[in-house]
Amino acid sequence: MLFWHLPEGVMRVRLRRALAITKRIFRTLKHDRRTAALICIAPVLSMCIFGIAFSGEVKNVDVLVVNLDDGPISNGIIGNLDRDTLDIRFVPDEAEATRKVKDGDAWAAIIFPEGFSRTVLSNGQDGEANIVLRDDKSNTNIATAVRRAVTNALMNTLSEYGGKLPVSIQEDPVYGGKAEFIDFFVPGIMAFSIFLLTMLLTLLAFVGERTSGTLERLRASPMRASEIVFGYAMAFGIIGMFQASLLLIVATAVFKITIVGNPFLAYLIVALLAMVSVSLGILLSSAAKREAQAVQFLPLIVMPTFLLSGIFWPVEAIPSILRPLSYAIPPTYGVQAMRSVILRGWGLGEIWPQLLVLLGFAAVFLMLSMRSLQRGRG
Amino acid sequence: MPGAKTGCTKMNGIGNSLAVETRSLVKRYGSFTAVDRLNLRIERGETYGLLGPNGSGKTTTIKILCNLLRPTSGEAFVLGRRVGDRSAVSRIGYMPQETALYLDLTIHETLSLFGEIYGMNKAEIEREEERLLRFIDLEAWRNTTIANLSGGMKHRVSLACALLHNPELLFLDEPTVGVDPELRVSFWDYFEALRHRGVTVVITTHYMDEAHRCSRIGLLRQGRLIAEGTPAGIVESAGCRSLEDAFLALARRGDARET
Numbered sequence: 238m239l240f241w242h243l244p245e246g247v248m249r250v251r252l253r254r255a256l257a258i259t260k261r262i263f264r265t266l267k268h269d270r271r272t273a274a275l276i277c278i279a280p281v282l283s284m285c286i287f288g289i290a291f292s293g294e295v296k297n298v299d300v301l302v303v304n305l306d307d308g309p310i311s312n313g314i315i316g317n318l319d320r321d322t323l324d325i326r327f328v329p330d331e332a333e334a335t336r337k338v339k340d341g342d343a344w345a346a347i348i349f350p351e352g353f354s355r356t357v358l359s360n361g362q363d364g365e366a367n368i369v370l371r372d373d374k375s376n377t378n379i380a381t382a383v384r385r386a387v388t389n390a391l392m393n394t395l396s397e398y399g400g401k402l403p404v405s406i407q408e409d410p411v412y413g414g415k416a417e418f419i420d421f422f423v424p425g426i427m428a429f430s431i432f433l434l435t436m437l438l439t440l441l442a443f444v445g446e447r448t449s450g451t452l453e454r455l456r457a458s459p460m461r462a463s464e465i466v467f468g469y470a471m472a473f474g475i476i477g478m479f480q481a482s483l484l485l486i487v488a489t490a491v492f493k494i495t496i497v498g499n500p501f502l503a504y505l506i507v508a509l510l511a512m513v514s515v516s517l518g519i520l521l522s523s524a525a526k527r528e529a530q531a532v533q534f535l536p537l538i539v540m541p542t543f544l545l546s547g548i549f550w551p552v553e554a555i556p557s558i559l560r561p562l563s564y565a566i567p568p569t570y571g572v573q574a575m576r577s578v579i580l581r582g583w584g585l586g587e588i589w590p591q592l593l594v595l596l597g598f599a600a601v602f603l604m605l606s607m608r609s610l611q612r613g614r615g
Numbered sequence: 616m617p618g619a620k621t622g623c624t625k626m627n628g629i630g631n632s633l634a635v636e637t638r639s640l641v642k643r644y645g646s647f648t649a650v651d652r653l654n655l656r657i658e659r660g661e662t663y664g665l666l667g668p669n670g671s672g673k674t675t676t677i678k679i680l681c682n683l684l685r686p687t688s689g690e691a692f693v694l695g696r697r698v699g700d701r702s703a704v705s706r707i708g709y710m711p712q713e714t715a716l717y718l719d720l721t722i723h724e725t726l727s728l729f730g731e732i733y734g735m736n737k738a739e740i741e742r743e744e745e746r747l748l749r750f751i752d753l754e755a756w757r758n759t760t761i762a763n764l765s766g767g768m769k770h771r772v773s774l775a776c777a778l779l780h781n782p783e784l785l786f787l788d789e790p791t792v793g794v795d796p797e798l799r800v801s802f803w804d805y806f807e808a809l810r811h812r813g814v815t816v817v818i819t820t821h822y823m824d825e826a827h828r829c830s831r832i833g834l835l836r837q838g839r840l841i842a843e844g845t846p847a848g849i850v851e852s853a854g855c856r857s858l859e860d861a862f863l864a865l866a867r868r869g870d871a872r873e874t
Contacts, residue, residue, distance in 0.1 A: 250734060257731035261717065264728075268719040268760050450715030454776070457681040457709040458732050459701070 254460050258468025259475075262442070272438070280430040280480045281487050287426050288419055288492055291549065295382035299324050301334045301346040308354020310394060314368075317390035318347075322382055335371055345372035345383045358398075412581040415495070423488045424579045425548035427503075428510060428571035431480050433539060435473045435511045439518025443469075444531045447522060452610075462610035466603055470515045477511035478504045497582035503575060506588075509595040510571040516602035523609040547572050567598040633692070634659045634784050634815035635680060640689035642675050642838075649675040651838035652689070657831075659783075662806060662816045664826050666862070667835030673819040674712060676835070677786045680817070681709045694784055705733055708782030712789050714769045718762035722753060722772055725761060726779055733780035740779075747775040750805060752798070766793045774802070785809070787818045791825065803828050823859045834862060841865055 266273045300323045304311050318325060326343070328334040334346035348369040356366040370387060374380040413420065446452035455465060481504055488494045496503075517538075525531035545555060546568040555563055563569050574591035577583040585592070635657035642650040650672045657663045665673045678684040679691055682698050696703040716725055723744065730740030748754045751771035761769060770793055777785060791799045803825065806816050810830070818829070826832050827846050834842040834849075842849055842865050846858055853861035 253734070254732055257728055260731070261720070261724075261728050264724050265717055265719040268721070268762075449718075450711050450713040451717060453678075453683055453711055454709065454715045455732070456683055457704070457707070457711075458729070459705045459734065460732050 251461070251464055255464040255468040255471065258460075258465055259472040262469070262472035276434070276438070276476055276480065277483065279434055280427075280484055283430045284423065284426050284484055284487060285491070288422065291418070291422060294322075294418070295379055296321055297324050298322060298345075298379055298383060299326070299343040300383060301326050301328045301337055301343045303328050303331050303334045303346060303348045305331070305351045306349040306353035308352075308358070310354040310357045310398070311349040313394040313397060314349075314387075314390045317393045319386045319389065322386045331369075338371055338373055341373070343373075344376070344379050345370060347387060412497075416580060419492050420494050420580060421576070422548070423484075423492060423494050424503075424575035425546075425572045427481060427484045427488075428506070428568055428575045429542060429546065429548050430484075431477045431507055432510050432514045432568045432571060433542060434480070435477055436514035436518045436521075436538065437535065438476075439469060439473060439515045440521050440525070440531050440534070441528060443519050443522035444525050444528050448527060456610075462607045465610060466516065466519060466607050469519065470512045470603065473515045474508040474511045477507045481507040494579070496579050498578035498580075499582075499584065502578045502584065502588070506571055506574045506578070506592070506595070509592065509599055510567065512599040513567045513595065513602055516599070516606040519606035520602065520609055541566060542568050545569065567595060570594045570598075632659060632695075633657060634661065634694060635663075635817060636692040637676075637680075638690040640676070640679065640691055641687045642672075642679060642684060643687045648838050650679070650686070653835075653838065653840060655833065655840070657815065657817060659815050660810060660813050662810050662818065662828070662830045664829035664832040665817065665819045665835060666821075666826055666832055668866075671835040672838035673835055674788055675838075677709075677788050677817065677819065681707065681786055703784075705780070706783045708777040708780065708785045710774050710777035710785070710787045710790055712792075714761075714766075714773050716761045716769060716773060716776070719760055721758045721760050722748070722764075723757045725772060726775060729776045729779050735780060743779050743781070747778060750801075751775050767795060767798070770794055771798070782814070784815045785817065787816065789819050789821070791820065791822065799825075823857070823862075826858055834865060836866060 266276070302315055302325055304315065304327070315325070328337065328346070331346070331348055334343075334348065337343050338346050346369075348371065350367060350369065352363075353366055353368070356363045368387065368391070370384065372380050372383055443452075446455075452465075456462075485496065485500055485503065489496060521534050521538075522531060525534065541562065543549075545552075545559065545563040546566055547555075547563065552560065552563045552569060570591040574588045574595070577588050577591075581587075633656055635655055637653050637655045640650055640653040640655075641648065649670075653672070653676060655676070665676065667673055675684060679686050680693055680698060682701070682704070685699075691698040694703040694706055717728075720728065726744045726747070727740055730743065735743070744757075748757060751774065753768060753771060756764065756768065761772065764772065770790070774787070774790055777787065791802055794802065799822075806818070807828070809816055818825075820826060829846065831843065831845055832849065833840050842853075842861075844852065849865075850856070850858055850861045853864050855861040855864055
């Protein structure tokens with residue numbers, strides 16, 4: 238069943254037949270410009286959309302400031318509020334500000350009470366100074382961002398006035414010192430889009446082979462199931478690597494991502510992922526009689542991959558009940574390995590466990606897909 | 616039998632001179648029996664016509680012989696080898712009923728693909744491609760994608776794919792459907808030429824004039840062979856004037872026996 242058990246001559250013949258399939262796929266693409274364009278554009282587009290939309294930062298939040306204080310501290314804090322995060326409007330009295338937040342005109346009212354500066358500068362003799370934050374916490378992301386902006390402004394202002402915490406945290410990044418959310422995100426979207434697109438293309442191509450009768454024709458020929466599967470895997474492995482190159486170029490040129498590791502390792506990961514998804518596509522195609530049925534599988538594949546493989550939030554953030562599922566799907570390992578290579582600059586010595594798991598998935602699914610082709614004879 | 620004489624000596628299989636043999640072949644789908652205890656013996660070099668109404672088991676039989684369907688019971692042999700042991704596969708050509716071509720390949724690319732699958736080298740593929748393109752009269756269309764061809768043209772390309780590797784045994788499932796009369800005649804002239812070269816052709820058809828050109832025909836009904844022989848022999852034994860009448864008479868007799 239497998240290539241390496243065979244004498245060299247037989248192997249050459251088999252490789253030739255597998256290559257005939259690979260060539261067929263590329264020749265088809267030459268005439269099917271739409272699919273060819275999809276292969277080039279879809280991953281880049283998804284990277285750009287996600288990369289721009291999910292910058293991971295909350296911006297332009299409408300807040301109101303009520304300053305009843307006449308001292309310097311409140312003005313200092315207001316001056317230090319991050320104007321990127323917050324869009325500030327001044328309101329003269331507390332009642333009006335509260336009403337506006339209630340009406341949904343703003344997300345929060347930041348209120349400095351009378352005598353705020355005096356209380357702060359009295360060094361605790363006049364009791365504790367308070368900034369009142371009357372906020373709408375129905376959107377936790379925004380509430381957190383507002384709170385963080387106020388806290389930062391407060392700390393900065395206090396240190397300007399010589400107030401200092403007795404302890405500070407000294408951060409010394411081992412990896413990803415300059416990494417922003419987009420850096421974290423790009424390797425994930427790379428693994429994700431190539432995995433999904435490969436599966437989609439294989440699924441559709443294979444349902445086509447089944448419905449048009451070409452698969453039957455291949456099966457009546459000397460072509461073996463293993464050769465068909467390897468032919469497909471080779472074609473989509475190459476396509477996947479091509480997509481990876483496009484994505485790496487866009488990532489570095491548009492999103493200014495520094496690729497710390499070896500891009501060839503990224504190719505290796507992509508090729509492995511492509512093999513897994515080709516075989517999954519073939520397996521799924523045996524359950525679909527028509528293209529329309531095949532499309533119905535997509536949400537079943539896309540949603541778990543999207544949510545569980547650690548593209549947007551780490552696997553550690555997934556509830557422990559669902560976490561085994563994360564570890565049961567191949568893209569999780571692709572995302573991890575890709576991130577380690579691109580952000581940490583890890584080599585084979587460090588990412589081999591993930592590669593091994595991917596290789597295992599590929600081997601099992603390739604076997605199963607060959608089986609499904611052989612069993613296709615009713 | 617005309618075919619047996621021309622049967623090529625170098626094509627002899629292992630201890631069996633038959634091109635096709637089935638022994639009480641059965642194929643059931645649930646409670647429906649598509650092929651019912653079928654015993655076929657087709658000599659090498661014959662042009663054997665499988666005839667019968669829709670659903671009589673013609674296509675199922677051909678698919679079993681091409682190793683595309685597993686029989687429920689019984690045995691099938693092609694070129695002296697048991698179907699399923701794949702050693703004879705490269706000497707067999709199969710033209711399915713549906714067009715079964717890649718729409719986004721040109722005719723040239725399609726033929727190259729099948730040549731490569733059958734292990735032909737570039738020169739062989741080129742030579743056979745020239746020959747077949749002339750035969751199917753599509754030389755001017757070689758760089759057109761299949762999607763842009765008419766139904767009949769696709770059918771001709773499909774036939775060329777089955778012929779490209781010069782098989783010894785050809786299974787043609789309704790090869791002349793949607794082909795214009797003129798070309799139909801030239802197809803049959805070609806099948807005749809194949810017979811003279813010793814190629815065995817197993818063909819399904821609905822056209823009586825085509826049945827006449829077979830060396831032997833078998834009439835299938837509900838998966839069973841209800842009559843077999845040369846076209847003239849069948850007409851004579853049924854006591855009818857034409858093959859068409861003979862088939863109708865035989866079918867009626869079959870019904871009468873059942874009730």
